[in-house]
Amino acid sequence: MxxxxxxxxxxxxxxxxxxxxxxxxxxxxxxxxxxxxxxxxEPLGRTAPGCPRCGDVPGKPGDQAAYSYLLGLYLGDGCISSHRRGVYFLRIACADAWPGLIDSCAEAVGVLRPDNKVFRVQRQGCQYVTCYSKHWPCLFPQHGPGKKHERAIVLERWQQEIVDEHPWEFIRGLIHSDGCRITNWTTRLVGGVTKRYEYPRYFFTNTSTDIVGLFTGTLDRLGVEWKTLHQSRAAVTVSIARKASVALMDTHVGPKY
The missing domain is CATH 1.10.10 (Arc Repressor Mutant, subunit A)
Incomplete structure (x- = not known):
């Protein structure tokens, strides 16, 4: 047995x-x-607790900070697929290079569905953090057929309220999925001597203009300055390079780990 x-x-x-x-x-x-x-x-979700969105009076997830973070991860590198008998599985791809990120993702999934098993499925260069539940479409109503950049991605009112309450968690989830923190460098002639200067910056890249808009709109509310890079490819890249804005990002987001 x-x-x-x-x-x-x-x-x-x-x-x-x-x-x-x-x-x-x-x-x-x-x-x-x-x-x-x-x-x-038996159906995997049979003994799982109810969803806060499925009650007679729908509510918000209990740990809204964890939800805001997981929402950012889902919009960047997540998908929801139907399994059978009304069960769905959430799958979020996390690169092997960032084991701390994988742990944070699995922890957030476990917080939202505490009675459901969280799996880590190894693939080449990455792990899929996966969890079965009947309620993923309730918690992430952006789920739908097709690729995210080929359909509208709009937050429902209750989701926007959570993001407004926990904006940095949302930004951190998006950066952890489709962003990065890098160190650029340049040289400058000072007193006849060439000196090297290094400066950090953040990037976020996504093909969905709606998801990019959610990212930049949240940055605006947080007072973070940003600009888009001119690129020929379809994806949009947002750059955060101003010293004060990078300092804010370092305080609340930081590099992947």
Missing amino acids: YDMGTRKQALALVSQGRSLNSVSKEVGVSRAAIRSWQTRI
């Missing part, structure tokens, strides 16, 4: 496109058992 955690882990790996043979070897159960779970296991 295997516990529900083992069953969920095996099904999560299969849902990512893994073969039954590879999942069987990784989890340590037979392929026959996994096939059986695919057809006989």
Whole structure:
């Protein structure tokens, strides 16, 4: 007999496109058992607690700071897919280069769905932080068919209220997904001597103009100066280079880790 955690882990790996043979070897159960779970296991979300959006009087998630951060991650590198029998799985891609980011993402997912198992599925160069729940479309109503940049991405009123209350968490989630902090350098002739100067800056790149607008609109409310770079590609890159604005970003966001 295997516990529900083992069953969920095996099904999560299969849902990512893994073969039954590879999942069987990784989890340590037979392929026959996994096939059986695919057809006989009870819905994964059956014992999960209710969603704050599904009540008679819909409310906001309990930990709104964690939600604001996860919303930024989802808009940047996340997707929601249907599984079966009304269950959905949230998947957020996190680069292996930033193990602290992966931990922060998994922690935020676990805070929002505390009774649902959070999986980390390894892929080349990245991990997918994944969690099953019936309620992901309730919590992230931006879910829909097609790519995000090919459809409208608009926050609902309750989401905007959370972002207004926790703007830095939202910005941090977007930077952690589709942004970075780098150090640029230049040289200058001073007293006949060439000196090198280094200065940090932040970048955020996304193909969805709606998501870019959510990012820059929040920066405006926080007093962070920004500008877009002139590029030929479809994606829009936002640059934050002013010293005072970089200092604000360093205080509340900082580099990936």
